[in-house]
Amino acid sequence: MEKFNLRYLKPSAFIFICVVLGVSLMTANKYINSHWGISISVFALIGTLFSLINSYLWNIKPFSWMYSIPDFSGRYEGTLLYEFRNDKCEIVSDKLEHIKVIVQNGSDIVINSWTKKQDGTMSSKSTSIEASIVKEKDGTYSLIYNYLNEGNFELGFCPHYGTEVLKLINNGNGKHLVGKYYTERLPYQTKGKIDLTFTNKTLYHEK
DSSP states (O other): OOOOOSTTBOHHHHHHHHHHHHHHHHHHHHHHHHHHOOOOOHHHHHHHHHHHIIIIITTSTTGGGGBSSOOOOEEEEEEEEEEEEOTTSOEEEEEEEEEEEEEEOSSOEEEEEEEEOTTSOEEEEEEEEEEEEEEOTTSOEEEEEEEEEOOBTTTTBOOEEEEEEEEEEEETTEEEEEEEEEEOOSSSOOEEEEEEEEEESOOOOOO
16 A cells, blocks of 8 residues: 555645654653653654554544545445346346455555455456546435456456446445446456445455
């Protein structure tokens, strides 16, 4: 995952924290220097603190108020409805079990996906290349990303790229990811719909 950046930090919160930390650490540094002759780099300490917050504390109060994005991280399970047009111009469609494991910090998000065939075996793994969290006009959040599917040569699936647009729905029935996708998969380009429900915070990968 990417290192700390300001991508999803609220500007006002970032400035406020920098001022508070800067004044506090400079005062503490002056006291330590006058009593023990030790000087501490204030900028290094601020950088270290922000790195810790970004990696481990960004989604925990009171630090979560600094960020403009919700927490997507965890395991989601549900269905993928795909369709494609074959060489006879016939539309072929089916519904398969789909799994996503999302890893997130305050600066970056990575989405790993697996789809199960009807017999329960995994088809192939997809990993996001570039992802963005977007706040919509209605106040909801969407996850938009490109991904690379590594393919499965045993099943005759070639590697391919794709794009997904998923909306985060958080209601009384739990947290959900609902949206659509399309690919450049050969020999037939596929598209479809995804409907997933958050299950837990477990981040282990499927085989």
